[in-house]
Structures are given as structure tokens and as C-alpha cells.
Amino acid sequence: QKEVEQNSGPLSVPEGAIASLNCTYSDRGSQSFFWYRQYSGKSPELIMSIYSNGDKEDGRFTAQLNKASQYVSLLIRDSQPSDSATYLCAVSFVGFQKLVFGTGTRLLVSP
Amino acid sequence: DGGITQSPKYLFRKEGQNVTLSCEQNLNHDAMYWYRQDPGQGLRLIYYSQIVNDFQKGDIAEGYSVSREKKESFPLTVTSAQKNPTAFYLCASSYRNEQFFGPGTRLTVL
Numbered sequence: 001q002k003e004v005e006q007n008s009g010p011l012s013v014p015e016g017a018i019a020s021l022n023c024t025y026s027d028r029g030s031q032s033f034f035w036y037r038q039y040s041g042k043s044p045e046l047i048m049s050i051y052s053n054g055d056k057e058d059g060r061f062t063a064q065l066n067k068a069s070q071y072v073s074l075l076i077r078d079s080q081p082s083d084s085a086t087y088l089c090a091v092s093f094v095g096f097q098k099l100v101f102g103t104g105t106r107l108l109v110s111p
Numbered sequence: 112d113g114g115i116t117q118s119p120k121y122l123f124r125k126e127g128q129n130v131t132l133s134c135e136q137n138l139n140h141d142a143m144y145w146y147r148q149d150p151g152q153g154l155r156l157i158y159y160s161q162i163v164n165d166f167q168k169g170d171i172a173e174g175y176s177v178s179r180e181k182k183e184s185f186p187l188t189v190t191s192a193q194k195n196p197t198a199f200y201l202c203a204s205s206y207r208n209e210q211f212f213g214p215g216t217r218l219t220v221l
Contacts, residue, residue, distance in 0.1 A: 008151075032208045043201055043212040044154070088153065092208045097142060097161055098169070099210060103153040 002027045004091050006102035014110055019076040021105050023089030026070070032092035033065055033072045038104065039085045048074060079109045114138065115213035117202050122218045124189070124196065132187045132216045134202030143185040144203040144210065147171060154201065160185055189218065196220055 003026040013019045021035075032051055036044035050056045050063040050072065062075040072091075076083055086104040093100065115136045124130045136143065142161045146154040156169030160179040174193025179185055189196045197220045203210040 034209065043215045046209060046211060049209055090210075097205075097208075098144065098156055098159055099208075101154040103151075 002091075002093050002100050004089055004100050004102040006087075006089050006105045008103060009106040010108045011105055012108045012110065013079050015079060015081060017079050017109075019079045019083065019107055019109070021074040021076075021087050021089075021107065022071060023073065023091075023102055024071045025089075025091045025100075027091075027093050028067070028070065030067075030070075030091045030093050033063070034090040034092075034099065035061075035063060035072075035074045036088040036090060036101075037083075037085045038088055044088055076107075079107075081109050081111050083107060084109045115202060115204055115211060117200075117213040117216050119216060120214065122216055124218060124220050126220065127191045129188055129190050130218070132189065132200055132202075132218070134185045134187065134213060135183055136185075136204045136213075137183060138204055138206070138211070139182070140204035140206050140211075141182070142205045143179070144205070145169075145175075145177065145185070145187045146201045146203065148199045148201060157187065 005024045035048040037047050038044040048063040050065045056063045060077045064073045086106045088104045089102040090099040118133045144159040145157040155171050157175050158177040160166035176188045200216045202213045
């Protein structure tokens with residue numbers, strides 16, 4: 001059973017702080033890693049994808065991948081109340097054309 | 112505008128009825144997917160299709176059926192055999208493993 005694990009939260013951070021969201025996965029053969037943001041009652045929105053070890057930055061978002069330790073993280077710098085949402089980690093495993101999703105971490109950014 | 116559309120936004124079903132959820136995309140993506148999301152839970156894959164006229168069962172296909180007669184369309188039928196159909200249904204299409212979601216259909220059984 002291929003699994004993706006996330007802490008459900010909520011993770012509470014003050015406005016302007018760095019929010020750190022973590023995700024672990026079970027299959028060492030995993031190739032592609034994604035972060036989605038989902039506001040309450042809405043559909044998931046792709047915000048970051050990462051395919052190789054290291055960091056990938058896009059604006060206030062940084063995705064970090066460590067395949068040896070089988071974890072991927074998302075850092076949100078200068079967190080804003082509008083970042084309050086559930087963040088879903090998704091992993092694509094070797095040989096599969098589909099994603100496995102974690103259950104998501106709820107982030108709360110307080111003004 | 113390119114994107115994925117789902118209709119209806121809200122759907123109410125009586126016990127014993129079959130209902131069909133629409134999903135259309137104009138992104139020219141080959142692969143399409145249907146997920147179900149229950150409160151506080153992650154996305155669970157119902158069916159997926161990588162090419163026209165072909166589709167595969169996901170993790171929770173029982174009580175559901177799909178068709179893929181056109182590249183742009185991937186409708187999902189929730190049959191009366193699905194015992195607990197109340198959920199948020201999400202359609203997605205993908206390009207190079209990146210999946211993009213439609214706005215979803217919220218189905219409620221009365």
C-alpha cells in the first residue's frame with residue numbers, strides 16, 4: 001500500500017511568520033511530488049511541483065525534497081491570513097499515471 | 112478560457128436513483144480522473160482514463176461507472192449500488208503528471 005502521510009493540524013502561525021508543512025511517503029521509487037492548496041468548500045489548486053532533491057522556490061513558496069529520507073516539505077514565507085487553507089501533498093509513484101494524496105494539513109494564519 | 116468545468120455545482124439525489132456528473136476540459140489533456148472527497152479526508156480515486164475509449168478502476172470504483180467517448184469529456188455516473196454517495200466529487204485532467212482540478216460537484220442523498 002503506497003502511503004502519503006501528513007499531520008492534520010491545525011498548524012497555527014502569526015501573520016508574517018514562516019509556515020512549514022511536512023509530508024512523508026512510503027515508496028522509495030516515487031518520482032513526482034506536488035503541493036495543492038484547498039480553501040474550504042473549494043477544489044484543490046496546484047501550487048508547487050518538485051521532481052529532484054533540493055529546494056524549489058516560487059515567490060513566497062519553497063518546496064524541499066529529500067528522497068533519501070522520503071519527505072517533502074513546503075515553506076510559506078511571510079504568511080498571510082489568505083494563506084489559511086488545507087495543504088495537500090501528492091506523490092506520483094513509479095509506473096503509475098495517478099497520484100496518491102495525503103489527508104492534508106490545515107494551516108491557520110492569524111492577523 | 113482554458114479549463115475544466117463540472118456540472119452541476121450541487122446535486123441532490125433520492126435513494127435508488129442514478130445520477131450523472133459532468134466533466135469537460137478544453138486543455139487538450141489526454142488523462143482525466145474522478146475523485147471523491149469526504150469531510151476531513153483526502154482525495155480517493157474512483158476512475159481514471161489515460162486515453163479515449165479506455166479507463167481503469169481506481170481505489171473505490173464500486174457503485175460508480177464512467178465513459179470516455181471524447182477526449183474532452185469524462186462523465187461519472189453514481190449508481191444506486193453506491194451505498195454512501197454523499198460527498199464532494201472532483202474531476203481532474205493532467206499534463207505530465209500535473210493534475211488540475213475542476214470546481215467540483217457536491218452530491219447529497221436525500
